[in-house]
Amino acid sequence: MILGGRKITIQRRTRVSDDQGGWTEGWADKATERGRIRPASTSERNIGGQEQAMTTHVAYLRAGCDLKFGDRLYIGETGYEVTGIRNPAGANKYWAVDLKLVQDAVAV
Secondary structure, rough: OOOOOOOEEEEEEEEEEEEOHHHHHHHEEEEEEEEEEOOOHHHEEEOOOOEEOOOOEEEEOOOOOOOOOOOOEEEEEEEEEEEEEOOOOOOOEEEEEEEEOOOOOOOO
């Protein structure tokens, strides 16, 4: 599979100082990758005959990139939450990343 494609920004939840001796959580850019994204197929949204509401899209990124469950991916202003990371056929060539569209996400 040729990944190429679009610029995808990976964000991770981090703690930042609130300047009052405490902290708050926010999102920070972690890495930028090139990859593809597409809507999830019916079979990807249905496992065991039950719809999996958590998967709305699937992204394809190079295997080994700095990506974790719960990170967010951005393509332009559109944000997605990482709900799963798969290594198709165990080949370690690319990852299929299950995503959930985040309605209130705003790119940092």
